[in-house]
Amino acid sequence: MSAFLGLLWRDVRLAFKQGGAATMTLMFFLLTVTLFPLGVGPEIEVLSRISTGVLLVAALFASMLSLDRLFQADYEDGSLELISLSPLPLVLAVLAKSAAHWLTTGLPLVIAAPLLALLLAMDPSGYPVLILTMLLATPSLSLIGAIGAALTVGVRRGGVLLPLLVLPLFIPVLIFAVGAVEAAIGGLTPRPHLFILAAILCIAAVLGPWASAAALRLAFE
Amino acid sequence: MTFAGESLTCVRGERLVFEDVSFEIGPGGALLLMGPNGCGKSSLLRLVAGFLRPAGGRLLWQGGPVADDLDAHRARLHYVGHLDAIKPVFTVAENLGFWAAQRVGRADAASGVARALDRFGIADLADIPARLLSAGQKRRLNLARIVATKAPLWLLDEPTTALDEAASTTVRDLVAEHCAGGGIAMLATHIDIGLPDARVLRFRTGAPTPAEEEPA
Numbered sequence: 001m002s003a004f005l006g007l008l009w010r011d012v013r014l015a016f017k018q019g020g021a022a023t024m025t026l027m028f029f030l031l032t033v034t035l036f037p038l039g040v041g042p043e044i045e046v047l048s049r050i051s052t053g054v055l056l057v058a059a060l061f062a063s064m065l066s067l068d069r070l071f072q073a074d075y076e077d078g079s080l081e082l083i084s085l086s087p088l089p090l091v092l093a094v095l096a097k098s099a100a101h102w103l104t105t106g107l108p109l110v111i112a113a114p115l116l117a118l119l120l121a122m123d124p125s126g127y128p129v130l131i132l133t134m135l136l137a138t139p140s141l142s143l144i145g146a147i148g149a150a151l152t153v154g155v156r157r158g159g160v161l162l163p164l165l166v167l168p169l170f171i172p173v174l175i176f177a178v179g180a181v182e183a184a185i186g187g188l189t190p191r192p193h194l195f196i197l198a199a200i201l202c203i204a205a206v207l208g209p210w211a212s213a214a215a216l217r218l219a220f221e
Numbered sequence: 222m223t224f225a226g227e228s229l230t231c232v233r234g235e236r237l238v239f240e241d242v243s244f245e246i247g248p249g250g251a252l253l254l255m256g257p258n259g260c261g262k263s264s265l266l267r268l269v270a271g272f273l274r275p276a277g278g279r280l281l282w283q284g285g286p287v288a289d290d291l292d293a294h295r296a297r298l299h300y301v302g303h304l305d306a307i308k309p310v311f312t313v314a315e316n317l318g319f320w321a322a323q324r325v326g327r328a329d330a331a332s333g334v335a336r337a338l339d340r341f342g343i344a345d346l347a348d349i350p351a352r353l354l355s356a357g358q359k360r361r362l363n364l365a366r367i368v369a370t371k372a373p374l375w376l377l378d379e380p381t382t383a384l385d386e387a388a389s390t391t392v393r394d395l396v397a398e399h400c401a402g403g404g405i406a407m408l409a410t411h412i413d414i415g416l417p418d419a420r421v422l423r424f425r426t427g428a429p430t431p432a433e434e435e436p437a
Contacts (some may be wrong), residue, residue: 002327006319006327014310017310077304077306078302078304079298081302081306085270086320086323087296087324092281220267
Protein backbone atom coordinates (compact mmCIF):
# COMPACT_ATOMS: atom_id res chain seq x y z
CA MET A 1 0.00 0.00 0.00
CA SER A 2 2.78 2.41 0.87
CA ALA A 3 4.48 1.72 -2.47
CA PHE A 4 1.17 2.42 -4.25
CA LEU A 5 0.68 5.72 -2.43
CA GLY A 6 4.36 6.55 -2.85
CA LEU A 7 4.10 6.28 -6.64
CA LEU A 8 0.81 8.20 -6.70
CA TRP A 9 2.25 10.98 -4.57
CA ARG A 10 5.40 11.13 -6.69
CA ASP A 11 3.36 11.56 -9.88
CA VAL A 12 1.18 14.26 -8.32
CA ARG A 13 4.26 16.12 -7.13
CA LEU A 14 5.92 15.74 -10.53
CA ALA A 15 2.82 17.16 -12.23
CA PHE A 16 2.89 20.23 -10.04
CA LYS A 17 6.65 20.73 -10.07
CA GLN A 18 6.85 20.45 -13.84
CA GLY A 19 3.66 22.45 -14.34
CA GLY A 20 2.78 21.53 -17.89
CA ALA A 21 0.13 18.84 -18.08
CA ALA A 22 -2.22 19.89 -15.29
CA THR A 23 -2.30 23.58 -16.22
CA MET A 24 -2.50 22.84 -19.93
CA THR A 25 -5.51 20.55 -19.47
CA LEU A 26 -7.44 23.09 -17.41
CA MET A 27 -6.53 25.97 -19.71
CA PHE A 28 -7.64 24.01 -22.76
CA PHE A 29 -10.96 23.25 -21.07
CA LEU A 30 -11.54 26.87 -20.04
CA LEU A 31 -10.54 28.35 -23.39
CA THR A 32 -12.53 25.90 -25.52
CA VAL A 33 -15.71 26.42 -23.53
CA THR A 34 -15.35 30.21 -23.36
CA LEU A 35 -14.92 30.34 -27.14
CA PHE A 36 -18.34 28.78 -27.75
CA PRO A 37 -20.44 31.82 -26.76
CA LEU A 38 -18.25 33.87 -29.08
CA GLY A 39 -18.59 31.45 -31.94
CA VAL A 40 -22.23 30.43 -31.58
CA GLY A 41 -23.57 33.83 -30.55
CA PRO A 42 -24.98 35.11 -27.29
CA GLU A 43 -28.54 33.69 -27.57
CA ILE A 44 -29.31 32.19 -24.18
CA GLU A 45 -31.59 29.46 -25.57
CA VAL A 46 -29.01 28.17 -28.02
CA LEU A 47 -26.19 28.19 -25.46
CA SER A 48 -28.36 26.59 -22.82
CA ARG A 49 -29.39 23.89 -25.28
CA ILE A 50 -25.82 22.92 -26.25
CA SER A 51 -24.17 23.54 -22.85
CA THR A 52 -24.09 19.89 -21.72
CA GLY A 53 -22.56 18.61 -24.91
CA VAL A 54 -20.01 21.40 -25.14
CA LEU A 55 -18.85 20.90 -21.55
CA LEU A 56 -18.48 17.14 -21.81
CA VAL A 57 -16.87 17.09 -25.24
CA ALA A 58 -14.40 19.78 -24.15
CA ALA A 59 -13.65 17.83 -20.94
CA LEU A 60 -13.09 14.68 -22.99
CA PHE A 61 -10.60 16.35 -25.31
CA ALA A 62 -8.92 18.14 -22.41
CA SER A 63 -8.26 14.91 -20.53
CA MET A 64 -6.93 13.32 -23.72
CA LEU A 65 -4.46 16.14 -24.19
CA SER A 66 -2.07 15.06 -21.46
CA LEU A 67 -2.50 11.29 -21.93
CA ASP A 68 0.50 10.81 -24.19
CA ARG A 69 2.82 11.92 -21.37
CA LEU A 70 1.27 9.50 -18.86
CA PHE A 71 3.93 6.83 -19.42
CA GLN A 72 6.17 8.49 -22.01
CA ALA A 73 8.33 10.53 -19.63
CA ASP A 74 8.98 7.55 -17.35
CA TYR A 75 9.62 5.32 -20.36
CA GLU A 76 12.19 7.66 -21.87
CA ASP A 77 14.28 8.16 -18.73
CA GLY A 78 14.22 4.50 -17.70
CA SER A 79 12.00 5.01 -14.66
CA LEU A 80 9.26 2.80 -16.05
CA GLU A 81 11.57 -0.21 -16.23
CA LEU A 82 12.54 0.27 -12.61
CA ILE A 83 8.89 0.71 -11.61
CA SER A 84 8.17 -2.61 -13.30
CA LEU A 85 10.98 -4.22 -11.26
CA SER A 86 9.76 -2.89 -7.92
CA PRO A 87 7.75 -5.21 -5.67
CA LEU A 88 4.57 -3.25 -6.46
CA PRO A 89 2.84 -5.25 -9.25
CA LEU A 90 2.86 -3.35 -12.55
CA VAL A 91 -0.96 -3.48 -12.66
CA LEU A 92 -1.14 -1.53 -9.40
CA ALA A 93 1.61 0.82 -10.55
CA VAL A 94 -0.49 1.63 -13.62
CA LEU A 95 -3.52 2.16 -11.37
CA ALA A 96 -1.48 4.55 -9.21
CA LYS A 97 -0.30 6.48 -12.25
CA SER A 98 -3.84 6.65 -13.66
CA ALA A 99 -5.13 7.88 -10.30
CA ALA A 100 -2.45 10.57 -10.22
CA HIS A 101 -3.39 11.54 -13.78
CA TRP A 102 -7.02 11.93 -12.72
CA LEU A 103 -6.14 13.93 -9.60
CA THR A 104 -4.02 16.37 -11.60
CA THR A 105 -6.12 16.66 -14.77
CA GLY A 106 -9.61 15.18 -14.20
CA LEU A 107 -10.41 16.66 -10.81
CA PRO A 108 -9.65 20.28 -11.86
CA LEU A 109 -12.09 19.77 -14.75
CA VAL A 110 -14.79 18.61 -12.35
CA ILE A 111 -14.26 21.70 -10.20
CA ALA A 112 -14.23 24.08 -13.17
CA ALA A 113 -17.28 22.55 -14.89
CA PRO A 114 -20.04 24.26 -12.78
CA LEU A 115 -18.44 27.67 -13.34
CA LEU A 116 -18.36 27.13 -17.08
CA ALA A 117 -21.91 25.77 -17.00
CA LEU A 118 -22.93 29.16 -15.61
CA LEU A 119 -21.18 30.83 -18.53
CA LEU A 120 -23.17 28.69 -20.97
CA ALA A 121 -26.44 29.41 -19.14
CA MET A 122 -27.05 25.76 -18.33
CA ASP A 123 -30.34 25.08 -16.55
CA PRO A 124 -29.52 25.14 -12.79
CA SER A 125 -31.38 21.88 -12.24
CA GLY A 126 -28.56 20.13 -14.13
CA TYR A 127 -25.68 21.30 -11.89
CA PRO A 128 -25.68 18.58 -9.20
CA VAL A 129 -25.95 15.84 -11.80
CA LEU A 130 -23.27 17.51 -13.94
CA ILE A 131 -20.80 17.35 -11.04
CA LEU A 132 -21.76 13.77 -10.23
CA THR A 133 -21.49 12.79 -13.90
CA MET A 134 -18.07 14.39 -14.25
CA LEU A 135 -16.92 12.62 -11.07
CA LEU A 136 -17.90 9.27 -12.59
CA ALA A 137 -16.82 9.96 -16.16
CA THR A 138 -13.39 11.59 -15.83
CA PRO A 139 -11.73 8.70 -13.92
CA SER A 140 -12.97 6.35 -16.65
CA LEU A 141 -11.31 8.60 -19.23
CA SER A 142 -7.96 8.40 -17.36
CA LEU A 143 -8.19 4.62 -16.96
CA ILE A 144 -9.24 3.91 -20.54
CA GLY A 145 -6.79 6.49 -21.86
CA ALA A 146 -3.97 4.73 -20.00
CA ILE A 147 -4.44 1.71 -22.30
CA GLY A 148 -3.88 3.88 -25.35
CA ALA A 149 -0.95 5.63 -23.67
CA ALA A 150 0.64 2.27 -22.85
CA LEU A 151 0.14 0.93 -26.37
CA THR A 152 1.78 3.97 -27.95
CA VAL A 153 4.56 4.46 -25.38
CA GLY A 154 7.31 3.03 -27.56
CA VAL A 155 5.98 4.59 -30.76
CA ARG A 156 7.58 7.74 -32.08
CA ARG A 157 4.97 10.49 -32.34
CA GLY A 158 2.55 8.15 -30.57
CA GLY A 159 0.53 11.20 -29.59
CA VAL A 160 -0.95 11.21 -33.11
CA LEU A 161 -2.07 7.61 -32.86
CA LEU A 162 -3.39 7.85 -29.31
CA PRO A 163 -6.65 9.77 -29.98
CA LEU A 164 -7.56 7.33 -32.75
CA LEU A 165 -7.13 4.43 -30.35
CA VAL A 166 -8.97 5.81 -27.34
CA LEU A 167 -11.72 7.98 -28.86
CA PRO A 168 -13.94 5.02 -29.81
CA LEU A 169 -13.63 3.78 -26.21
CA PHE A 170 -14.49 7.23 -24.86
CA ILE A 171 -17.76 7.46 -26.82
CA PRO A 172 -19.95 5.34 -24.48
CA VAL A 173 -18.77 7.48 -21.56
CA LEU A 174 -19.71 10.63 -23.48
CA ILE A 175 -23.14 9.34 -24.51
CA PHE A 176 -24.23 8.33 -21.02
CA ALA A 177 -22.70 11.40 -19.38
CA VAL A 178 -24.66 13.72 -21.69
CA GLY A 179 -27.73 11.51 -21.21
CA ALA A 180 -27.56 11.86 -17.43
CA VAL A 181 -27.33 15.65 -17.43
CA GLU A 182 -29.98 16.06 -20.14
CA ALA A 183 -32.33 13.78 -18.21
CA ALA A 184 -31.91 15.88 -15.06
CA ILE A 185 -32.56 19.10 -16.96
CA GLY A 186 -35.59 17.56 -18.66
CA GLY A 187 -37.06 16.60 -15.29
CA LEU A 188 -36.43 12.86 -15.67
CA THR A 189 -34.38 10.67 -13.37
CA PRO A 190 -30.68 10.52 -14.32
CA ARG A 191 -30.19 7.33 -12.30
CA PRO A 192 -30.00 4.77 -15.14
CA HIS A 193 -27.34 6.84 -16.93
CA LEU A 194 -25.37 7.32 -13.73
CA PHE A 195 -25.51 3.60 -12.96
CA ILE A 196 -24.16 2.79 -16.40
CA LEU A 197 -21.38 5.37 -15.94
CA ALA A 198 -20.54 3.77 -12.61
CA ALA A 199 -20.50 0.35 -14.24
CA ILE A 200 -18.15 1.63 -16.98
CA LEU A 201 -15.89 3.05 -14.27
CA CYS A 202 -15.80 -0.30 -12.45
CA ILE A 203 -14.96 -2.18 -15.64
CA ALA A 204 -12.32 0.41 -16.60
CA ALA A 205 -10.76 0.23 -13.13
CA VAL A 206 -10.31 -3.53 -13.46
CA LEU A 207 -9.53 -3.99 -17.16
CA GLY A 208 -7.70 -0.70 -17.81
CA PRO A 209 -4.64 -1.25 -15.59
CA TRP A 210 -4.46 -4.90 -16.59
CA ALA A 211 -4.43 -4.12 -20.31
CA SER A 212 -2.04 -1.18 -19.84
CA ALA A 213 0.40 -3.31 -17.86
CA ALA A 214 0.41 -5.96 -20.58
CA ALA A 215 1.04 -3.28 -23.23
CA LEU A 216 3.90 -1.79 -21.19
CA ARG A 217 5.61 -5.17 -20.87
CA LEU A 218 5.57 -5.40 -24.67
CA ALA A 219 7.16 -1.96 -24.88
CA PHE A 220 10.17 -3.13 -22.82
CA GLU A 221 11.07 -5.77 -25.42
CA MET B 222 22.15 -19.23 -3.76
CA THR B 223 22.85 -20.11 -7.36
CA PHE B 224 21.78 -18.52 -10.60
CA ALA B 225 22.09 -20.12 -14.00
CA GLY B 226 21.09 -19.72 -17.61
CA GLU B 227 20.67 -22.71 -19.87
CA SER B 228 21.29 -22.34 -23.62
CA LEU B 229 19.62 -18.94 -23.82
CA THR B 230 18.66 -17.54 -27.19
CA CYS B 231 17.77 -13.93 -27.79
CA VAL B 232 15.93 -12.59 -30.82
CA ARG B 233 15.19 -8.88 -31.15
CA GLY B 234 13.22 -7.48 -34.08
CA GLU B 235 13.63 -10.78 -35.99
CA ARG B 236 17.41 -10.49 -35.63
CA LEU B 237 19.22 -13.23 -33.78
CA VAL B 238 21.37 -11.50 -31.15
CA PHE B 239 22.90 -14.59 -29.57
CA GLU B 240 22.07 -18.24 -29.17
CA ASP B 241 23.00 -21.08 -26.89
CA VAL B 242 24.49 -18.94 -24.13
CA SER B 243 24.85 -20.77 -20.82
CA PHE B 244 26.27 -19.65 -17.52
CA GLU B 245 26.19 -20.70 -13.91
CA ILE B 246 26.99 -18.46 -10.97
CA GLY B 247 27.38 -19.82 -7.46
CA PRO B 248 26.94 -17.93 -4.19
CA GLY B 249 29.26 -14.94 -4.06
CA GLY B 250 30.04 -15.20 -7.75
CA ALA B 251 30.51 -12.38 -10.21
CA LEU B 252 30.19 -12.83 -13.94
CA LEU B 253 31.64 -10.30 -16.35
CA LEU B 254 30.01 -10.11 -19.76
CA MET B 255 32.70 -8.96 -22.14
CA GLY B 256 32.83 -8.31 -25.83
CA PRO B 257 32.65 -5.54 -28.42
CA ASN B 258 29.71 -3.16 -28.91
CA GLY B 259 26.53 -4.74 -30.14
CA CYS B 260 27.46 -8.31 -29.31
CA GLY B 261 24.52 -8.86 -26.96
CA LYS B 262 25.81 -8.02 -23.46
CA SER B 263 22.99 -5.59 -22.70
CA SER B 264 20.43 -7.90 -24.29
CA LEU B 265 21.52 -10.73 -22.02
CA LEU B 266 21.17 -8.48 -18.96
CA ARG B 267 17.73 -7.30 -20.09
CA LEU B 268 16.76 -10.90 -20.68
CA VAL B 269 17.98 -11.87 -17.22
CA ALA B 270 16.09 -8.91 -15.71
CA GLY B 271 12.89 -10.15 -17.32
CA PHE B 272 12.40 -7.31 -19.81
CA LEU B 273 12.99 -9.63 -22.76
CA ARG B 274 11.56 -13.07 -23.06
CA PRO B 275 14.13 -15.68 -24.12
CA ALA B 276 13.41 -17.17 -27.54
CA GLY B 277 14.97 -20.34 -26.23
CA GLY B 278 16.50 -21.72 -23.05
CA ARG B 279 15.65 -20.84 -19.49
CA LEU B 280 16.88 -19.15 -16.33
CA LEU B 281 17.22 -21.02 -13.07
CA TRP B 282 17.34 -19.54 -9.56
CA GLN B 283 18.28 -22.08 -6.87
CA GLY B 284 17.59 -24.71 -9.51
CA GLY B 285 13.97 -23.62 -10.04
CA PRO B 286 12.80 -22.01 -13.29
CA VAL B 287 12.63 -18.22 -12.97
CA ALA B 288 9.70 -18.07 -15.42
CA ASP B 289 7.46 -19.76 -12.80
CA ASP B 290 7.41 -16.65 -10.63
CA LEU B 291 8.64 -13.60 -12.48
CA ASP B 292 7.41 -11.18 -9.80
CA ALA B 293 9.59 -12.86 -7.18
CA HIS B 294 12.50 -12.74 -9.61
CA ARG B 295 12.06 -9.01 -10.27
CA ALA B 296 11.92 -8.31 -6.54
CA ARG B 297 15.27 -10.01 -5.92
CA LEU B 298 17.30 -8.05 -8.47
CA HIS B 299 18.79 -4.60 -8.88
CA TYR B 300 19.13 -3.49 -12.49
CA VAL B 301 21.26 -0.53 -13.55
CA GLY B 302 20.86 0.16 -17.26
CA HIS B 303 22.01 2.88 -19.61
CA LEU B 304 19.25 5.27 -18.53
CA ASP B 305 19.63 6.96 -15.18
CA ALA B 306 15.91 7.14 -14.22
CA ILE B 307 16.38 10.52 -12.58
CA LYS B 308 13.66 13.17 -12.35
CA PRO B 309 15.35 16.55 -12.88
CA VAL B 310 12.84 18.48 -10.75
CA PHE B 311 13.36 16.32 -7.66
CA THR B 312 16.35 16.69 -5.38
CA VAL B 313 19.05 14.04 -5.24
CA ALA B 314 17.71 12.68 -1.95
CA GLU B 315 14.11 12.65 -3.23
CA ASN B 316 15.11 10.74 -6.36
CA LEU B 317 16.94 8.05 -4.43
CA GLY B 318 14.41 8.08 -1.58
CA PHE B 319 11.57 7.27 -3.97
CA TRP B 320 13.27 4.15 -5.35
CA ALA B 321 14.30 2.97 -1.90
CA ALA B 322 10.81 3.55 -0.47
CA GLN B 323 9.24 1.58 -3.34
CA ARG B 324 11.23 -1.43 -2.19
CA VAL B 325 11.35 -1.27 1.59
CA GLY B 326 8.80 1.36 2.62
CA ARG B 327 9.30 4.97 3.55
CA ALA B 328 10.25 4.34 7.19
CA ASP B 329 13.15 2.01 6.43
CA ALA B 330 14.40 3.87 3.36
CA ALA B 331 15.96 6.93 5.05
CA SER B 332 19.02 5.27 6.58
CA GLY B 333 19.80 3.37 3.39
CA VAL B 334 19.56 6.54 1.33
CA ALA B 335 21.95 8.44 3.61
CA ARG B 336 24.41 5.55 3.53
CA ALA B 337 24.21 5.22 -0.25
CA LEU B 338 24.72 8.93 -0.92
CA ASP B 339 27.65 8.96 1.46
CA ARG B 340 29.19 5.92 -0.20
CA PHE B 341 29.17 7.59 -3.60
CA GLY B 342 30.37 10.93 -2.27
CA ILE B 343 27.23 12.85 -3.18
CA ALA B 344 25.86 13.34 0.34
CA ASP B 345 26.55 17.07 0.18
CA LEU B 346 24.40 17.28 -2.98
CA ALA B 347 21.38 15.68 -1.29
CA ASP B 348 19.19 18.79 -1.41
CA ILE B 349 20.19 19.94 -4.89
CA PRO B 350 17.74 19.47 -7.79
CA ALA B 351 18.96 16.60 -9.95
CA ARG B 352 18.86 18.74 -13.12
CA LEU B 353 22.03 20.46 -11.87
CA LEU B 354 24.03 17.21 -11.71
CA SER B 355 26.78 16.34 -14.15
CA ALA B 356 26.63 13.12 -16.18
CA GLY B 357 28.96 11.37 -13.74
CA GLN B 358 27.02 12.56 -10.72
CA LYS B 359 23.78 11.29 -12.27
CA ARG B 360 25.45 7.96 -12.81
CA ARG B 361 26.52 7.88 -9.17
CA LEU B 362 22.98 8.69 -8.08
CA ASN B 363 21.62 5.87 -10.23
CA LEU B 364 24.20 3.43 -8.86
CA ALA B 365 23.44 4.54 -5.29
CA ARG B 366 20.15 2.63 -5.63
CA ILE B 367 21.97 -0.68 -5.33
CA VAL B 368 23.41 0.39 -1.97
CA ALA B 369 20.23 1.97 -0.58
CA THR B 370 18.29 -1.30 -0.53
CA LYS B 371 19.46 -4.89 -0.53
CA ALA B 372 18.92 -7.35 -3.37
CA PRO B 373 20.72 -10.67 -3.87
CA LEU B 374 21.15 -10.30 -7.64
CA TRP B 375 22.86 -7.29 -9.22
CA LEU B 376 22.66 -6.67 -12.97
CA LEU B 377 24.91 -3.78 -13.93
CA ASP B 378 25.12 -2.63 -17.53
CA GLU B 379 28.35 -0.70 -18.16
CA PRO B 380 28.28 0.63 -14.58
CA THR B 381 31.45 2.68 -14.90
CA THR B 382 30.37 4.77 -17.91
CA ALA B 383 30.90 8.48 -17.19
CA LEU B 384 32.41 7.70 -13.79
CA ASP B 385 35.76 9.03 -12.63
CA GLU B 386 38.43 6.77 -11.21
CA ALA B 387 37.37 7.12 -7.58
CA ALA B 388 33.75 6.26 -8.33
CA SER B 389 34.79 3.34 -10.54
CA THR B 390 36.80 2.02 -7.61
CA THR B 391 33.73 2.43 -5.40
CA VAL B 392 31.70 0.34 -7.86
CA ARG B 393 34.38 -2.34 -7.89
CA ASP B 394 34.54 -2.38 -4.07
CA LEU B 395 30.76 -2.54 -3.81
CA VAL B 396 30.57 -5.53 -6.15
CA ALA B 397 33.36 -7.22 -4.21
CA GLU B 398 31.54 -6.59 -0.89
CA HIS B 399 28.24 -7.74 -2.38
CA CYS B 400 29.84 -10.99 -3.51
CA ALA B 401 31.70 -11.44 -0.23
CA GLY B 402 28.29 -11.28 1.45
CA GLY B 403 27.05 -14.13 -0.73
CA GLY B 404 25.38 -12.00 -3.41
CA ILE B 405 25.52 -12.60 -7.14
CA ALA B 406 26.50 -9.97 -9.70
CA MET B 407 26.46 -9.82 -13.49
CA LEU B 408 28.31 -6.93 -15.12
CA ALA B 409 28.44 -5.98 -18.76
CA THR B 410 31.66 -4.19 -19.54
CA HIS B 411 34.25 -3.82 -22.24
CA ILE B 412 37.04 -2.66 -19.98
CA ASP B 413 38.85 -4.49 -17.24
CA ILE B 414 36.98 -3.53 -14.11
CA GLY B 415 39.47 -5.11 -11.70
CA LEU B 416 37.60 -7.96 -10.09
CA PRO B 417 40.20 -10.74 -9.85
CA ASP B 418 37.78 -13.47 -8.74
CA ALA B 419 35.16 -12.78 -11.41
CA ARG B 420 34.53 -15.21 -14.20
CA VAL B 421 34.20 -13.97 -17.75
CA LEU B 422 31.54 -14.71 -20.34
CA ARG B 423 33.08 -13.59 -23.58
CA PHE B 424 30.90 -12.74 -26.56
CA ARG B 425 32.48 -13.14 -29.96
CA THR B 426 32.25 -10.61 -32.75
CA GLY B 427 30.31 -11.06 -35.94
CA ALA B 428 27.81 -13.85 -36.41
CA PRO B 429 26.06 -14.93 -33.22
CA THR B 430 27.87 -17.87 -31.74
CA PRO B 431 27.92 -19.60 -28.40
CA ALA B 432 29.66 -17.31 -25.95
CA GLU B 433 32.35 -19.15 -24.13
CA GLU B 434 33.05 -18.98 -20.46
CA GLU B 435 36.63 -18.66 -19.34
CA PRO B 436 38.34 -18.10 -16.00
CA ALA B 437 39.54 -14.51 -15.71
